[in-house]
Amino acid sequence: MNSAEKSSVFSIAGIYGLRMLGLFLILPVFALYAEGLEGVTPTTIGLALGIYGFTMAMLQIPFGWLSDRIGRKPVIAGGLLIFAVGSVVAAMADSIWMVIVGRALQGSGAIAAAMMALLADLTREEVRTKAMAVVGMTIGFSFTVALIAGPMLNNWVGVDGIFWLTALFALLGIAVLFLLVPNPDHLSMHCDVEAVPGEFGRILKDGQLLRLDFGIMILHSIMMALFIALPFVLRDHLSIDAVDHPWVYLPVLLVAIVFMVPLIIIAEKKEKMKQVFLLCISLITVSCILLGLWHDSMFSVIAALLLFFIAYNVLEATLPSLISRMAPIDAKGTAMGVYSTSQFFGAFIGGAVGGWFYGHFDVQGVFYGAAMLGLIWLVVAAGMKMPVMRSTVMAHVESDVDAELLEAEILKLAGIFEAKVVPEENAVFLRVDKKLFDPHALDVLLKPEMAEC
Structure with a gap:
């Protein structure tokens, strides 16, 4: 990745990590905290823990489609604001049902698909898999940190304090979004992430x-x-x-x-x-x-x-x-x-x-x-x-290529077993055997001027 891509990827991963950390921090402590809430039952404890998953499941794909129409950053910022509002509702709740409302609002800020689309807008096809891996590692790290930090934070500020902290994380994410993440030159549909x-x-x-x-x-x-x-x-x-x-x-x-x-x-x-x-x-x-x-x-x-x-x-x-x-x-x-x-x-x-x-x-x-x-x-x-066990590889192509002809030529190269050229996305998608695949041969085919190098 070049410097601009690294900056974009790590900034987006940071936003994603902060948001997921906020969701995970209460996992190891909420069940004990909920005992003191009005109207609590074992079923409502479980519902409060899991309800964010329902609203997130229902809204993440529609939010991704919305970002194709009105822009990535407005959707992401709106989702983070909804997440912050949900955190505040949960922080101020004195009944289990208000916590459930707050957690449902947290999940309603379903920005995962929009975040991945923004990541794709800001990275070249050749490095997109690495960029997505960085985000994936950030999520895993957030879960691990939350299991350790959740009980510690509960001892210092209580679960209501953790909810206030998650609201702060969301606002910090909005700041990172507008201050550190570049605006993409144009919005594109990316069938590899959307x-x-x-x-x-x-x-x-x-x-x-x-x-x-x-x-x-x-x-x-x-x-x-x-x-x-x-x-x-x-x-x-x-x-x-x-x-x-x-x-x-x-x-x-x-x-x-x-x-x-x-x-x-x-x-x-x-x-x-x-x-x-x-x-x-x-x-x-x-x-x-x-x-x-x-x-x-x-x-x-x-x-x-x-x-x-x-x-x-x-x-x-x-x-x-x-x-x-x-x-x-x-x-x-x-x-x-x-x-x-x-x-x-x-x-x-x-x-x-x-x-x-x-x-x-x-x-x-x-x-x-x-x-x-x-x-x-x-x-x-x-x-x-x-x-x-074959790897996925992406490369850039021009929009005026003959897709069928180029696919046939690509499949003649060693180690390439599947190829799909999508001119409207300026991309070619490949499945390859890394032991046989020669990236330089592909580059020469896609960019003939490189044959002189």
Whole structure:
């Protein structure tokens, strides 16, 4: 990436990270805080935790389309303002229902699709995959930080203070948007990052993609449900004060990251993706069973959390990669839009259903319910056909090219197995074997003047 692209990418990633940090900070502390709110029940605790996922799932794709019409920055700034208002409503709430309204408003600031479109406007095709990876890593980092910082901030400023802080994060994001993120020269439709209305039928008929969408929905359902029960387990069953909860999560997360890396290497480099994928679903299921059986044992809880976060981190990293490889090369944005919607909807289901299970069957009911979801996912995933491990590459083309002729010429190059030229986006999308692919040969074909270099 050049300097302008780096500045744009890291600024957009910062906005995204601040927003997601604001959403995640209350996860490890809200269930205990909600006990003191008027009208609280276990079901409403879960609903308050997960309701943001419902509104985000419903609005993220429409907000992306709106940004194509009125501009990226107005939509993003408006979404961040809605998020800030929701945070203030939740901060000032004295009843669980007002918190639910605030969390729903937070999710209504659904700017993910608009942010990705802005990122695409400000980056060249050749570096866009790297730019999106930076944003993805920022989200993962935000989740990790939130699990540690949430209980600490709760001890210092309380959960209402955390909500005020998330409102400040949103306003800071607006400042970054207008002060540090450049205005794109023009708005374009990018089928690699945006949902295209005419492509939904093709994506929703693809059984392999639907298995992955189901998987990310189940993964986030389980994650959200666990954080309804875990704070009570740590406080009531293991006698750990809320202020000390970070010292449970921190070592577990650090060790999980260490074990995550070799599993991803085995999946990607050794081409054992399905085996690693099914192993991680199994680890998720086993961790939930362990928590259900022995949540009064510190050793068992730590072991279960370690298994869960190893598997969760691997799946969070590999699922988007699988979507990218399985999706039609010219409809990846639509596939990712359906995937993201499934992810957010999963958070809603996990919160609402997890709260109901907690109210009727206590913490063990939540854990066994989550284990049942894991088993269902394992059955669904067992029949999945893994794609050939090829990489996606993008390059720039002129708008006046003959698409069919250029595609035929590109496919003659070594290591290129699929090509789609989209002149209206000035882009060519490729699936390649990196071991055989020669980027210089592609450059010479697309830019003949480079043959002299």
